[in-house]
Amino acid sequence: xxxxxxxxxxxxxxxxxxxxxxxxxxxxxxxxxAASGLRAILPGGSRAAKRSGRGxxxxxxxxxxxxxxxxxxxxxxxxxxIGRADDSTLKLDxxxxxxxxxxxxxxxxxxxxxxxxxxxxxxxDRAKVTGPTRVPLGVPVRIGKTVIELRS
Amino acid sequence: xxAPPQAPGRAPAPPLPTGRGIELLLLAFAAxxxxxxxxxxxxxxxxxxxxxxxWLGLAYLxxxxxxxxxxxxWAPYADPLILPSVALLNGLGLVMIHRxxxxxxxxxxxxxxxxxxxxxxxQVAWTAIGLALFMLVLWRVRDHRTLARFGYTAGFAGIxxxxxxxxxxxSISQVNGAKLWIRIGGIGIQPGxxxxxxxxxxxxxxxxxxxxxxxxxxxxxxGMEFPRARDLAPLIVAWGLSVGxxxxxxxxxxxxxxxxxxxxxLYVATERISWMVIGLVFFVGGAVLAYNLFxxxxxxxxxxxxxxxxxxxxGYQIGQALFGLGTGGVGGxxxxxxxxxxxxxxxxxxxxxxxGEELGLIGLASILVIYLVLITRGxxxxxxxxxxxxxxxxxxxxxxxxxxxxVVIGGVTKLIPLTGLTLPFLSYGGSSLxxxxxxxxxxxxxxxxxxxxxxxxxSVPQAPLAQAATELVQRPAAADEAxxxxx
Numbered sequence: 115x116x117x118x119x120x121x122x123x124x125x126x127x128x129x130x131x132x133x134x135x136x137x138x139x140x141x142x143x144x145x146x147x148a149a150s151g152l153r154a155i156l157p158g159g160s161r162a163a164k165r166s167g168r169g170x171x172x173x174x175x176x177x178x179x180x181x182x183x184x185x186x187x188x189x190x191x192x193x194x195x196i197g198r199a200d201d202s203t204l205k206l207d208x209x210x211x212x213x214x215x216x217x218x219x220x221x222x223x224x225x226x227x228x229x230x231x232x233x234x235x236x237x238x239d240r241a242k243v244t245g246p247t248r249v250p251l252g253v254p255v256r257i258g259k260t261v262i263e264l265r266s
Numbered sequence: 267x268x269a270p271p272q273a274p275g276r277a278p279a280p281p282l283p284t285g286r287g288i289e290l291l292l293l294a295f296a297a298x299x300x301x302x303x304x305x306x307x308x309x310x311x312x313x314x315x316x317x318x319x320x321w322l323g324l325a326y327l328x329x330x331x332x333x334x335x336x337x338x339x340w341a342p343y344a345d346p347l348i349l350p351s352v353a354l355l356n357g358l359g360l361v362m363i364h365r366x367x368x369x370x371x372x373x374x375x376x377x378x379x380x381x382x383x384x385x386x387x388x389q390v391a392w393t394a395i396g397l398a399l400f401m402l403v404l405w406r407v408r409d410h411r412t413l414a415r416f417g418y419t420a421g422f423a424g425i426x427x428x429x430x431x432x433x434x435x436x437s438i439s440q441v442n443g444a445k446l447w448i449r450i451g452g453i454g455i456q457p458g459x460x461x462x463x464x465x466x467x468x469x470x471x472x473x474x475x476x477x478x479x480x481x482x483x484x485x486x487x488x489g490m491e492f493p494r495a496r497d498l499a500p501l502i503v504a505w506g507l508s509v510g511x512x513x514x515x516x517x518x519x520x521x522x523x524x525x526x527x528x529x530x531x532l533y534v535a536t537e538r539i540s541w542m543v544i545g546l547v548f549f550v551g552g553a554v555l556a557y558n559l560f561x562x563x564x565x566x567x568x569x570x571x572x573x574x575x576x577x578x579x580x581g582y583q584i585g586q587a588l589f590g591l592g593t594g595g596v597g598g599x600x601x602x603x604x605x606x607x608x609x610x611x612x613x614x615x616x617x618x619x620x621x622g623e624e625l626g627l628i629g630l631a632s633i634l635v636i637y638l639v640l641i642t643r644g645x646x647x648x649x650x651x652x653x654x655x656x657x658x659x660x661x662x663x664x665x666x667x668x669x670x671x672x673v674v675i676g677g678v679t680k681l682i683p684l685t686g687l688t689l690p691f692l693s694y695g696g697s698s699l700x701x702x703x704x705x706x707x708x709x710x711x712x713x714x715x716x717x718x719x720x721x722x723x724x725s726v727p728q729a730p731l732a733q734a735a736t737e738l739v740q741r742p743a744a745a746d747e748a749x750x751x752x753x
Contacts, residue, residue, distance in 0.1 A: 123306045124600035128625065130299050131632040134354060137295065138347050138639050141288055 172225050172251055172264035175218070180260030181207060189264075193219035196257055197230070210234050210258030218249065218264075225249045225264055234258060285346030285717075286338050292350030293334055297327035300357030303601055307365045310602030311372075326357055329397060336401040340408070341714035345647060348713065351640040352691055352706050356393060356699070358633070359692035361601070362613070362620055363389050369607035385613055385694055392696035396703035403707035410711045414655045417471025424464030425507070427457035428524075432514030444686055445515040458511075458520045459701035462527075462666060463708075469528055470658035472500070473535040477654075480536045493540065501541070504528040505548050512556055518563060519673055519685030525549060526669045527662055534661050535654075563683075570683040583610045587619035587678055598626025613694040615686055618678045633692075634675075641668045647713035660712045663705050 175187040175194060187194065187204060194203045197215035206215070212232035218225055226246040229236040236243040237256040254261045301323030308315050330353045337344055364386040371381040407413065413420070431439035431446050439445045447454045473480070479497055508525040511517055529545035556563045565580055573581035573588065586609040593604060606612045606620035613620070622630050644664030648657045667690050674693075677684035688698040 120310065120600050120603060123309070124598065124603075127299075127302055127306055127601060128597070128628045128632070130302060131625075131629060134292070134295055134299060135632050135635045135639075137292065138351065138636070141285070141292075141347055142639065142642070 171223050172249075172266060174265045175204075176263050176265050177204070178254065178261045178263050180258070182260060189220070189225070191220055193217050196262075197232075204260075204262070206258060206260055208258040208260060211260070215257050216243070216255075218255070219246075227255055232257075284342050285344075286334075286342065289337070289346040289349055290331075290334055292346070293330050293353055294327060296350050296354035296357060297323055297330070299354060300326055300361060303358060303361040304364070306600065307361055307368070307602035310600060311365070311368045313368070326360075329394065333397050333400060336404050337710060340404040341710050343714045343718040344710040345643045345713035345717065347639055347643050348706060348710055351636050351643075352703075354636060355633070355640075355691035358621070359617065359689075359694070360386060360389055360393065362606075362617065362624075362692070363694050365602055365624075366607050366613045366620065368602075369605070373607065388696070389694055389699070392699045395696070396700040399700055400703040400707045403704050404711065407708065407711055410656050410659060410708065410715060411653060413467050413659070413708075414471045414474065417468050417475075420464040421468025421472070424461040424468060427461040427464065428507070428511065428520075429514075430457055432511070439515075444517045446517050446520065446686075453696075456695070456697040458515075458517070459697040460704075462520075462523065463663075463701055463705055465524065466527060466531075466662040466666060467659065469531045470655055470662055473531055473658055474655045477535050480532065480538070480541070493538070493544075498544070501528070501532065501545065501548065505552060509552055509555070512552075512560070512563075516560070516562055517686060518556075518566065518683070519670075519677075519687035522673055522685060523666065523669055523687065525552075527666050530665045530669075531658055531662050535658060566683045566685075570680060573680065583616065584678070584680060584684055586610075587616050588680060590619045590623035591679065594623040594626045596627045598622070598624050598629055600624060614688055615674070615684075615693070616678055617689050617693040618675050621692070634671075637667070637671050637690075640664075641671075643713065644709045647709060647716045650716035651712050652716070656712050656715060660709060663709050666705070667702070 172189055175189055177183050177185045182204070185204075192203075195214065195217055196202055196204045196206065196211075197213050198206055198208070198211055199213045202214070212230070212234070214230045215232040216230055216236040217228045219228065220226075225248070227236060227238060227243055227249050228246045229243045238247050238249060239253050241247075243255075249255060249264055251264050251266055254263055301319065304319050304322060305315060308319060330349070333349060333353075337349060367382075367384050367386050374381045431448055434445075434448065436445060438449055439447050441447050441449070441454065446456050446458055448457055480493060504525060508521040511521040511524065525545070525548075529542065529549075532541045532545070533539070557567060569576070569581050569584055573585045575581065577585045590604070590606055590609055593599060598604070601624050604623040606616075606623045609616045609619055618630070621633065625633075641664050644660055644667070648660035648664065651657055651660060670687055670690055673682070673685050674687050674689050676682040677687075688695045690702045691699065
């Protein structure tokens, strides 16, 4: 067997092994959130969400976790108030939520989330919301035990 | 699948991805890699490269496709990475055993001896038996929690299996100094490999039932809660069992494995670091005792400390293995182009150095990552599953694989003294392969329970009792009349 072919098959085989490993690790990454009960973010799925998010506006607010999971609020141009207060748009029964916890308000095409000085904070995906922050479509906003998302 | 009725305003949950497609894709990928490996071996060993190799690759894919269908049928939500990792490891092992077969036949013909019997055919048969057991376990064990009912039976059977070779006469049970076998006819099995599974089931059952016992507060010392002395009994029993295996069966590896598994399960069940400390003290005590009492342990330690001082004697095997790893270097010599057969037992205990010589550090690292994927997926199932028996069982099974890999690879690379264990799925050895397939089937069963969707909750939320409005209920007219009649 010629030396060159030997070297090529040797390197090629090692590359193939690592390709398998990388593919496996990609699958591991794609369902990192499955066991914690969060929605699995599949590599293909997030891309699809991004694609559909471009040029589309949010039409609905969907509660994905917490006691109210499954509720939807159809969005118009009015801001959404979230908290334990009775006059909130989304009224939470949650010891971890403040009376006036957060506000999600439109500005032009986009929606912005703003923490209203809550005790336990509001989180956009993993980051704590300090000032008004733009909420992209499909990104989870955490308030106490409740998780909401904007959907088109 | 019929959609459950939805209350108005409630979004239907998106169907959970089962991952079966990914599993099949990865299995096909593994088949490509294994067929590639086989072709490279044949080419480098100057054998004829024919389409037969392609058929062998397809047969391998077919075998695992059957297992895949069994998973699809009986554990549809099981983890998609476990089976392909196992398939790839097993396939690489088969190719490597075949490669060593070729080398041994070559040497035999050079020396003018009759060619030795082919090990790879036996290993293929064991793979088929292993996959059959895999499917049987998936089929019969529909819910891993039913195993908890047989916990004590499993423990009893496990101890008997473990003790059996030690009690049998050496002519049946002894191979190369270790009394681990039951050999009847030409076929030998190591009951210890199956005892491993049974005892993990038993430990998990026992610890779930008696968890409180082990968390009872004892004396506080060095910032740790130590258990009361009388609660140490199970640990002492396990320690005695391990030492017994060492004394009667002269097997360092199995002894270490059992003690390690119990210790980790105890730690996982109680979350007390003090158990680890006590266990390590016991371990050190046992190790010192074994070193002073048993000659074979002392030889192992001496070989570990300096294999080259007695290179032509006891240190030959590990010395050659180290030379093999050194020859392989970073990139390896290429499959079929090295001389891994120079190491005695290259196909079983020293599979790692054989692979290291021909695949190099890069290849070894990839295999290690595949093992890691297998172990982390098992531990992940343990985290995600919703019952404590399942958690402990999955932890024990994954940890058994992890510890076994550590002990074997550590021994071959001279990190720790050498023990006679096999690399799961890679090494030649029927019992180990078959038992590990049963282990993987249990892991898939638990991961299926962890990943399957929850049963649908009632879609109309009930108000908490404190907030439920008081309802005015009309008293039944008949009761009213009856009371009126009484009064």
